[in-house]
Amino acid sequence: MSTPDFTSWSARVLARVESALTQWVPEAAPAGLGLAMRHGVLDGGKRLRALLIAATAEACGCPADHAATLRAACAMELIHGYSLVHDDMPCMDNDVLRRGKPTVHVAFGEAQALLAGDAMQTLAFELLTPTDAECPSVPAAMQAQLVRLLARASGMVGMAGGQAIDLASVGHQLDEALLRDMHQRKTGALLLCSVQMGAACAQVPVGSPRWQALSDYGQALGLAFQIVDDVLDATQSAETLGKTAGKDAEANKPTYVSLMGLDAARAEAQALRLRADEALACTGLDGAALLPLRALAERVVQRTS
Amino acid sequence: MSTPDFTSWSARVLARVESALTQWVPEAAPAGLGLAMRHGVLDGGKRLRALLIAATAEACGCPADHAATLRAACAMELIHGYSLVHDDMPCMDNDVLRRGKPTVHVAFGEAQALLAGDAMQTLAFELLTPTDAECPSVPAAMQAQLVRLLARASGMVGMAGGQAIDLASVGHQLDEALLRDMHQRKTGALLLCSVQMGAACAQVPVGSPRWQALSDYGQALGLAFQIVDDVLDATQSAETLGKTAGKDAEANKPTYVSLMGLDAARAEAQALRLRADEALACTGLDGAALLPLRALAERVVQRTS
Numbered sequence: 279m280s281t282p283d284f285t286s287w288s289a290r291v292l293a294r295v296e297s298a299l300t301q302w303v304p305e306a307a308p309a310g311l312g313l314a315m316r317h318g319v320l321d322g323g324k325r326l327r328a329l330l331i332a333a334t335a336e337a338c339g340c341p342a343d344h345a346a347t348l349r350a351a352c353a354m355e356l357i358h359g360y361s362l363v364h365d366d367m368p369c370m371d372n373d374v375l376r377r378g379k380p381t382v383h384v385a386f387g388e389a390q391a392l393l394a395g396d397a398m399q400t401l402a403f404e405l406l407t408p409t410d411a412e413c414p415s416v417p418a419a420m421q422a423q424l425v426r427l428l429a430r431a432s433g434m435v436g437m438a439g440g441q442a443i444d445l446a447s448v449g450h451q452l453d454e455a456l457l458r459d460m461h462q463r464k465t466g467a468l469l470l471c472s473v474q475m476g477a478a479c480a481q482v483p484v485g486s487p488r489w490q491a492l493s494d495y496g497q498a499l500g501l502a503f504q505i506v507d508d509v510l511d512a513t514q515s516a517e518t519l520g521k522t523a524g525k526d527a528e529a530n531k532p533t534y535v536s537l538m539g540l541d542a543a544r545a546e547a548q549a550l551r552l553r554a555d556e557a558l559a560c561t562g563l564d565g566a567a568l569l570p571l572r573a574l575a576e577r578v579v580q581r582t583s
Numbered sequence: 584m585s586t587p588d589f590t591s592w593s594a595r596v597l598a599r600v601e602s603a604l605t606q607w608v609p610e611a612a613p614a615g616l617g618l619a620m621r622h623g624v625l626d627g628g629k630r631l632r633a634l635l636i637a638a639t640a641e642a643c644g645c646p647a648d649h650a651a652t653l654r655a656a657c658a659m660e661l662i663h664g665y666s667l668v669h670d671d672m673p674c675m676d677n678d679v680l681r682r683g684k685p686t687v688h689v690a691f692g693e694a695q696a697l698l699a700g701d702a703m704q705t706l707a708f709e710l711l712t713p714t715d716a717e718c719p720s721v722p723a724a725m726q727a728q729l730v731r732l733l734a735r736a737s738g739m740v741g742m743a744g745g746q747a748i749d750l751a752s753v754g755h756q757l758d759e760a761l762l763r764d765m766h767q768r769k770t771g772a773l774l775l776c777s778v779q780m781g782a783a784c785a786q787v788p789v790g791s792p793r794w795q796a797l798s799d800y801g802q803a804l805g806l807a808f809q810i811v812d813d814v815l816d817a818t819q820s821a822e823t824l825g826k827t828a829g830k831d832a833e834a835n836k837p838t839y840v841s842l843m844g845l846d847a848a849r850a851e852a853q854a855l856r857l858r859a860d861e862a863l864a865c866t867g868l869d870g871a872a873l874l875p876l877r878a879l880a881e882r883v884v885q886r887t888s
Contacts, residue, residue, distance in 0.1 A: 304739075307740065308739070308740075308744040308747050308748050308768070309744070309748045309751040310751065311743065312739065315739065360701075361701075364697055364701060367674075367697065369672075369692075369694045369697060370694050370697065387674075389674045389675050390747065390750065392669055392672065392674060392675065392697070393669075395701070396665075396669060396700070396704065396743050397738050397739040397743035397744070399704055399705065400734050400738035400739070400743060401734070403708045403730055403733075403734040406730070407728075407730045407731035408731075409731065418723045418724040418727040418728075419723040419724075421723075421726075421727040421730070422723040422726040422730070423712075423723075425708055425712045425726075425730050426712035426713075426714065429705050429706070429708040429712065433702050433705035434609075434612040434613070434617065434620065434702040434705070434706060435612065435613075438616065438698050439612055439614070439616055439702070441698055442614040442616035442695065442698055443613050443614045445698070446615065463613070
């Protein structure tokens with residue numbers, strides 16, 4: 279898949295995800311709650327997680343526009359979005375800017391932001407469990423497995439646990455193993471989960487060699503993503519990032535850059551991209567089918583915002 | 584079922600729920616998160632919702648100690664608990680006391696309380712979707728249905744939506760229809776959902792006459808619960824309630840008492856209890872099997888805290 283092919287593939291997927299979210303997060307939800315939720319999830323940046331789900335599902339034989347893929351992608355973006363809404367709140371990172379827009383609590387007030395994040399999380403699990411009448415093409419076993427994967431990756435041993443470690447780490451020196459553990463939970467768990475949810479949409483058996491190879495890809499990509507994030511936070515302006523820059527250093531939070539230095543962090547990100555490519559080679563999948571996944575790994579490492 | 588029988592039945596159910604929650608919400612979750620979650624959900628008051636699930640499941644033929652019933656009850660208590668943790672936060676009700684203990688944000692800080700509530704919600708959905716190896720006796724179709732019921736009742740059209748209406752209503756006069764709509768979402772939806780989850784554990788078909796009669800019971804009980812809550816808030820001391828009293832009047836929030844007066848509110852609660860009893864008579868279930876559900880409706884209306 280050439281770069282223009284990938285660009286048009288991802289534009290098609292994202293248009294579908296955006297249109298589905300626009301329909302599934304209704305303006306009409308009570309007392310402004312729907313508006314706050316839409317602010318938190320629509321027009322939502324790079325949508326790396328949704329693209330990973332679609333690319334993995336498609337590589338394994340489930341079309342990117344299948345109801346399971348689309349629901350999984352929207353559920354994942356809602357979970358990611360809720361975590362940002364809550365993370366931005368004054369009691370957490372106190373960020374006023376996100377994707378170049380005022381954060382939800384700035385636009386709608388703290389109480390509404392709290393509720394909107396809560397309801398975004400709930401809606402994720404609701405989207406994964408449609409009735410037969412709403413959506414006959416996602417069998418109950420797949421619904422249960424998608425909920426299982428998403429709940430485990432985003433809960434206390436995954437994303438929320440990573441955020442708790444992050445909270446506790448401010449002002450402390452973490453060694454590389456602890457930093458890696460924190461990021462594997464905080465950011466890596468959802469990226470890995472995106473790959474696994476895509477595989478689950480295509481009914482790849484959990485624990486099979488293909489499942490394992492795809493998981494290895496997801497894990498390498500997740501770690502690379504965080505390292506690049508730290509590099510960008512240390513080197514880019516708020517204007518390029520669409521969010522406040524240099525916050526980690528300011529808060530005396532440990533980062534890969536503070537721990538290994540800029541050059542070693544960049545080299546590590548490149549090494550992880552190679553590892554992701556190698557993992558894809560072990561999936562036994564057709565080389566052409568893997569191109570979107572390869573392109574996504576490249577994008578993660580080359581991105582500038 | 585006599586009063587002592589009901590007391591010992593509910594004590595047995597609650598001991599099992601408490602023991603399961605103690606196991607499923609591990610102290611070891613990262614960086615104090617587990618401790619904050621346990622503070623929010625263990626030793627958790629009346630456990631009306633868990634008892635409703637167990638009583639409904641048992642009345643319909645699924646034992647109260649079946650894995651489905653126990654997981655449903657714990658998931659429900661985690662959702663109820665998360666809503667209280669977030670509701671107590673400074674940006675919402677700013678409550679410092681809950682069930683006679685400091686609230687989670689007082690004991691663990693606001694950021695940890697936010698994360699703990701988030702992770703409690705996630706854990707609810709995780710408990711409902713065990714793997715076959717963890718729990719072979721809850722089939723995937725039942726798992727998906729339990730998630731569906733719980734997500735819809737607690738999300739934007741249910742509990743979270745009701746809270747958004749509540750937020751928007753402070754200082755405004757609501758008429759009885761709007762007040763009822765707010766409470767049906769905010770409190771009623773989870774109580775109704777408890778009855779429906781219990782029925783789902785026993786595989787009562789959704790939409791069947793029995794499902795409908797049980798839902799009518801749950802709806803009447805939910806409304807009665809809120810009316811009694813308003814009566815208690817207006818008449819009892821903080822010491823009896825284990826939480827701050829008179830807060831609604833102080834915040835100029837509309838209540839059934841402010842709207843209809845104390846006597847009419849009490850009479851309405853009694854009328855709803857009769858309606859709940861009549862609904863149970865339409866379930867076609869054995870009179871003896873229904874006794875815990877009848878006792879719970881009585882307890883909701885007679886309670887003093």
